[in-house]
Amino acid sequence: MRPYPELNQSIGTLATSLRWTEFWGFRLLSVLSCLALDHDPAFTALAVIILAIGSVSTMRLFARVRRTENDLKTLWLCLAGIIGGGTVWSTHFVAMIAYESDLILGYDPALTLTSLVIAVVGVSAAFVVASSRKVSLLIETGGVIFGLSVAAMHYTGIAAMAVSGLIAWDLSYVIASVVLVMIFGALAMSRIARPVTRFCKYGASVSMIICVAALHYTAMTGMTIEPLIVDTADSGLISGQSLGVTIFAVMLLLLLVASLTYSIDMKNAEHSSRHVKHLSLQDPLTCVPNRRGAECILDEMLDMHVDDTSRIAVLAIDLDRFREVNNAYGQGVGDQLLKALAQRLVGSCGEGEHIGRIGGDHFIAIKKDVYSRHAASSFAARIAAVLDAPTVIGDVPLQLAASIGSATFPEDGTTSDKLMEHAALAAARAKSEGGGRIVGYEEGMDQRAREKSLLARDLACAQDKGELEVYYQLQNDTESREITGVEALLRWHHPVNGMVSPGVFIPIAEENGMITKLGDWVLETACAEAVGWAKPINVAVNVAAAQLEEQGFVERVRDVLAKTGLPPSRLELEITESGIIADMGAAVQVIRRLKLLGVKIAMDDYGTGYSSLSTLQSFPFDKIKIDREFVSGVDQSCQSAAIVQATIIMAESLDIPVLAEGVETEAQLNTLRALGCKQIQGFLFGKPMPMAKLKALLENEETTTAVAA
Ligand code: C2E
Ligand code: CA
Ligand code: CA
Numbered sequence: 001m002r003p004y005p006e007l008n009q010s011i012g013t014l015a016t017s018l019r020w021t022e023f024w025g026f027r028l029l030s031v032l033s034c035l036a037l038d039h040d041p042a043f044t045a046l047a048v049i050i051l052a053i054g055s056v057s058t059m060r061l062f063a064r065v066r067r068t069e070n071d072l073k074t075l076w077l078c079l080a081g082i083i084g085g086g087t088v089w090s091t092h093f094v095a096m097i098a099y100e101s102d103l104i105l106g107y108d109p110a111l112t113l114t115s116l117v118i119a120v121v122g123v124s125a126a127f128v129v130a131s132s133r134k135v136s137l138l139i140e141t142g143g144v145i146f147g148l149s150v151a152a153m154h155y156t157g158i159a160a161m162a163v164s165g166l167i168a169w170d171l172s173y174v175i176a177s178v179v180l181v182m183i184f185g186a187l188a189m190s191r192i193a194r195p196v197t198r199f200c201k202y203g204a205s206v207s208m209i210i211c212v213a214a215l216h217y218t219a220m221t222g223m224t225i226e227p228l229i230v231d232t233a234d235s236g237l238i239s240g241q242s243l244g245v246t247i248f249a250v251m252l253l254l255l256l257v258a259s260l261t262y263s264i265d266m267k268n269a270e271h272s273s274r275h276v277k278h279l280s281l282q283d284p285l286t287c288v289p290n291r292r293g294a295e296c297i298l299d300e301m302l303d304m305h306v307d308d309t310s311r312i313a314v315l316a317i318d319l320d321r322f323r324e325v326n327n328a329y330g331q332g333v334g335d336q337l338l339k340a341l342a343q344r345l346v347g348s349c350g351e352g353e354h355i356g357r358i359g360g361d362h363f364i365a366i367k368k369d370v371y372s373r374h375a376a377s378s379f380a381a382r383i384a385a386v387l388d389a390p391t392v393i394g395d396v397p398l399q400l401a402a403s404i405g406s407a408t409f410p411e412d413g414t415t416s417d418k419l420m421e422h423a424a425l426a427a428a429r430a431k432s433e434g435g436g437r438i439v440g441y442e443e444g445m446d447q448r449a450r451e452k453s454l455l456a457r458d459l460a461c462a463q464d465k466g467e468l469e470v471y472y473q474l475q476n477d478t479e480s481r482e483i484t485g486v487e488a489l490l491r492w493h494h495p496v497n498g499m500v501s502p503g504v505f506i507p508i509a510e511e512n513g514m515i516t517k518l519g520d521w522v523l524e525t526a527c528a529e530a531v532g533w534a535k536p537i538n539v540a541v542n543v544a545a546a547q548l549e550e551q552g553f554v555e556r557v558r559d560v561l562a563k564t565g566l567p568p569s570r571l572e573l574e575i576t577e578s579g580i581i582a583d584m585g586a587a588v589q590v591i592r593r594l595k596l597l598g599v600k601i602a603m604d605d606y607g608t609g610y611s612s613l614s615t616l617q618s619f620p621f622d623k624i625k626i627d628r629e630f631v632s633g634v635d636q637s638c639q640s641a642a643i644v645q646a647t648i649i650m651a652e653s654l655d656i657p658v659l660a661e662g663v664e665t666e667a668q669l670n671t672l673r674a675l676g677c678k679q680i681q682g683f684l685f686g687k688p689m690p691m692a693k694l695k696a697l698l699e700n701e702e703t704t705t706a707v708a709a
Helices: 005-017 023-037 041-067 072-098 109-130 138-159 171-193 200-221 240-280 291-304 322-329 331-348 373-388 416-432 444-460 502-511 515-530 545-549 553-564 577-581 584-596 612-618 638-653 666-675 691-708
Strands: 104-107 161-163 165-169 223-227 311-319 353-359 362-370 391-393 396-398 402-409 438-440 468-477 483-494 498-500 538-543 571-576 600-606 623-626 658-661 679-681
Touching: 041 072, 041 109, 041 171, 041 200, 041 240, 072 109, 072 138, 072 200, 072 240, 104 109, 104 240, 109 138, 109 171, 138 161, 138 171, 138 200, 165 171, 171 200, 200 223, 291 311, 291 353, 291 362, 291 416, 311 373, 311 416, 322 331, 322 396, 322 577, 331 353, 331 362, 331 373, 331 391, 331 396, 362 373, 362 416, 373 402, 373 438, 402 416, 416 438, 416 444, 444 483, 444 502, 468 515, 468 538, 468 691, 483 502, 483 515, 483 691, 498 502, 502 515, 515 538, 515 545, 515 553, 538 600, 545 553, 545 577, 545 584, 553 571, 553 584, 571 577, 577 584, 577 600, 577 612, 584 600, 623 638, 638 658, 638 666
Parallel strands: 402 438, 483 538, 538 571, 571 600, 600 623, 623 658, 658 679
Antiparallel strands: 104 161, 165 223, 311 362, 311 402, 353 362, 391 396, 468 483, 468 679, 483 498
16 A cells, blocks of 8 residues: 555665665665655644643653552542543544545444543553552553553554455564554653653653654554455444544543643642641741741841841740749640730731741741841830730730840841841840840850850769769748758859859759759758758758659658658758649649658748749648748838738748748848748858858857857
8 A cells, every 4th residue: 555656666766775675774764654655744743733742641640640649549540541542542543544545434433432442441551550659660561551552552443444455464563563662651651750850751751652653653554455345335434534523622622621630730739839838937826937937037138138237136035934824824825825925026016027936935026127226125125015014814814024135137147047046045144144134145155055065064973073062051030040940052163163053053954954863962962961960950952843753752852861860850842833833733742742751841932933822722831931032122122021921921821931031131130020930041140051161050059058058
């Protein structure tokens, strides 16, 4: 079947003259001549359009199938199978119609349909296999199945063709066509599943195009029709032209649907990725930017910063005593408080000002276009005032303060990391100075943070090196001025820095989990030393929250008393409110068991905690120690005197004795005595002293008393 025998012959002659006598060389030339000479250009163009668009769509859908892990995978697989099979099938039939031969009478509908089913089912099966594993030879196996489906569809499609003649095949072309489809099918799948560059997806589409085209033209070159007179009265055949136009229209529609589905999916993915990004930058509780979000805002500000005369202010905000609110009223109230504060902060912000929550009770405030130091400090003062204002959650009135650290671009840092870090260092300083204040970053703060970590390292081995010592501070009766007891206070003799204050190293020990070991040591040392004193006075030992929470603390106290021989009634354990508030129920149990040993329990630093009144009612304390803060102004400020008096009245009604801490003057002592306070502790009677000095003092007192008697 050669419609242009002369031309074909001349190509053959050309091939001979070019010595293309090798078998495959000649075959290739024959395939090319089949494409160029045996096919109608218009229908060939339609087939090429379908194949090109279809291949791109099919391979994208196949990639989508591989990306999908959920139950949508089956749906994407069906769509990919229909579009892939439909592309292969319609390309074949449109190309068949392009194949110009008068001997073709029409197409058998049943077989035509069968070839479509083969294409769709085969291609779907190929995708099932090729997408079953992330990386495996099953990918290429799927590709081979894809190629074989294309071949099966093609030869079934040829069988559907009614011709007035006999079809004969050149077996070598048939084999070549099957080998080619398997190779290019495998290549197409592997380009999607094993991409090496971003262009591989195009490589996959091109491979599919070559797979289908190579099969068609190789197979058609190997096919000849020997004309025969056939009875054409057999209607029921579909004419080539009408089949071609219908297929083309339906296929275009299918491709349109596929590409629409694909773009809806892409838009959805883009939309949800933007949504996820937005969520990942936002704090879910307060709906303000989280740490990353705040960093992004600051980075953007720094990028856009062009005005050299302006600055950017960064405030690190650390709420004071938030943990206590959480513990006293529950996490729900804590969360609501954070929400309310975040809203208030956001509400107070003007243009170019932003608020973020960077974790727990830590917020950040950022302000651009700051033209003077005054503008920066008034921004900080405004934020502090917002946080200082009382908040009512449910019916609980809450008033917090904040430790605020400020850092300014460019003086204190030029990157978001440095600015945030330096503001946080300044906030930590504000907190360590008692909270409720604004501290600006200073260059030495980095250095101090480093020093702190060096101290932590040294503290870890201070006990083993014998650098620790227990000092004692007297507790006296307000009327008789007699010594009633002492408080054991830890001292650290640092080999380089000299005496380090417990106000410095106790918080470090608490942060680093060393406090339980230190506390144990103080307990044992104080008990052991107290046994040998001339006067059997009480010894008070501070107990940190971590010690109280530790398993076996009660047993440890019992063992220390047994080991040292100190009568339990002489030991008083000082507990702060923050030490019991975390788990009230458990703390009550521990305190009850300690009291069963015969040990006394004192509430330390009374007045600085959050829910002092309710705590007093639920805990069986033996003493209340009013904090120094209220005692220092007792003789001058009516307010302090009123607080002290109210505490004493209330304690009396609960039958708990009160001790006033930090008494420095006779005037304070007189006022306290007049208010009904029974015991005092303070510099008036002595600063904390080493054991030897206390021992001598007690011996001296005993001798004086004995002589007087
Ligand atoms: P604290 O338990 O409230 O101890 C009383 C603190 O007030 C002591 O400070 C004491 O020297 C000081 N102080 C007493 N009277 C006066 C006064 O009249 N005026 C002034 N300005 N201060 C006075 P210190 O020894 O520096 O201890 C500070 C804090 O360190 C203690 O406060 C306590 O919380 C902690 N601490 C000390 N030793 C230990 C310990 O062995 N274990 C635990 N967990 N904490 C300890
Ligand atoms: Ca104490
Ligand atoms: Ca105290």
